[in-house]
Amino acid sequence: MAEIVLRNTVKCYTKGVPVVRNFSLEIHDKEFIVLLGPSGCGKTTVLRMIAGLEEITEGDIYIDAKLVNDMAPRDRDLAMVFQNYAIYPHLTVYGNIAFSLKARDFTKSEIDVRVRSTAKILGIDQYLERKPRHLSGGERQRVALGRAIVRKPKAFLMDEPLSNLDAQLRVHMRFELGQLHRKLGVTTVYVTHDQIEALTLGDRIVLMNAGEIQQIADPFTIYNRPANIFVASFLGSPSMNFFDAKVVREDGIFYLDAESFRLRLTPNITGLADYIGKDVIFGFRPEAIALSEYTRFQNKSENIKVRIDDVEPVGDNELIYVSCGKRLFIANKEASTGVLDRQDVIGKEAKINFNLDRVHIFDKASEQAIYNP
């Protein structure tokens, strides 16, 4: 069990070109923290810096209040699961799981007990004598996990461990990982670019972009109260719809004037006084936009005329692509309310409403959130 603290860490591969900038994070004991972000944002580099596989250019890393900047990976007492599993093809499953114990001079009987109990936890006890090439993707993943948990390390570091699995198995392994974490209660740092994994597994999510932290928050907060436009657009599938508008105040009421339509904001929205007459960006998630005839919003905008460009059925929902002048956006409609006939509606005019209780407003220059519901 461990607390991991990163303080102002910087990583440059080429002098003066940081891939991780001023990264500070406190990971609490037993916490499941997810580093999320697009490819190349530096999340794996952060994980490798914690593991000791990358030297840090600036800053400090502490594990259990001990400075580990110059400590070799083997002395940090962490376990790592790699994206490609990195299980040793020349060893059996038993040999793979026992590998780290042999490195630390455990007795033969202790190794045997630990390997067998770990294999049992992961349901791979019947494959102990097999070579990895005779295992399926999911079984290999379990071996990699087994190698990590057998040593009872201070923390687990996982680098996109599910990305090589097929969609179905990924969902199952995600569930198992969550269960395993609850069972073992070991501090876990998990890297992924998959927002669903991040939202389902993480106690907290660290969303990164271009080597910088964009927001650190629990899954509910990061989805519902994004700190900036990047966070708002990265999380959610399809992502949030953004519109340019001017803040207008008439008779004490705030409006967002988007030229082709105008939104009357509810009185509880604060922080807009400084933005009167200025340009802002406002956003609605697809589920906060609905065709007028299906609207169930308590506090809805006036009807806005749009053209339906396409309808995509995605199981229990339909994604409706609409355009209003040059603006294109996506609304989400539950399929249970009645399925739209694609041929019938595409190219036709329709009316939509926004859910005014779910509006997000951002500063246009800094892209930081001004208001979140």
Place this chain on the structure above:
Amino acid sequence: MIRRRSNLFQTFFIIVIVVMFVWATFPFYWGIVTSLKDREDINLWFKISLPWLTFKPTAENWIEELKLPEMRNALFNSLTAAFFSTAIAVFLGSLAGYALARFRFEKIKNKDITIWFFSQRVLPPVVIAIPFFIMMKNLHLFDTRTALVLSYTTFNLPFAVIIMRSLFLEIPPEMEEAALVDGYTRFGAFFKVALPLSAPALISTSLICLAAAWNEFLFALFLTSKNAVTIPVLISGGEHSRGVEFWLVGTRAMMAMLPPTLMALLVQRFIVRGLTFGAVKG
């Protein structure tokens, strides 16, 4: 018309193959047949030699040669020089190849170091033969097996480095990183993970180095005179004042050929794998 052309092409193709086959196998045939001939039969070289039909085969040459102290000495010299030079070259080559594959060198870039190694391999050996001779003479190593081991290691090392580097580049670095996190040092990860994973390449590299050292002639000729003479030099010495003693040359050539041939047959799949390392990205 098309059929006739394809028949013609086929006939031509078969003729080419037969010529190539004879070209490739005749020296072996000649060597084997000559080594089994009686001295008197050697003079019948211009006739087609078929054992039991045109001459009576005999193992006399082989027995005589194996009894010869120079032959036994040469066999021992060749074996020790080839074995030790291969062991040293492959060991150092693996370490250097691993370093080139895994670490980033700043002052002299990895690519430049690799090209430098490669340049040592393409250098004509005769260029360094005389400096080597002078060096060994001054070090009092002339006509010793140590001189052979040192020189063979020198020309085998670039090959071992380049082939091992290609192999280590093929092994995902995460394998060793996992070992580092699991509790091993860099050396531990190298010996416990990287080396076992590269076993096929190690075998093929060793065999190719072994064959190169076993067949080496130029350095052995320059650096030895009597005590450390190797098989290839001994074979070339089959020419006496009496003329070329073909029966000796044939027998010695066959003796020299046997060990590498047997080994190559035994582990041929590793050789092919070794020669194609890095050729195809997995």
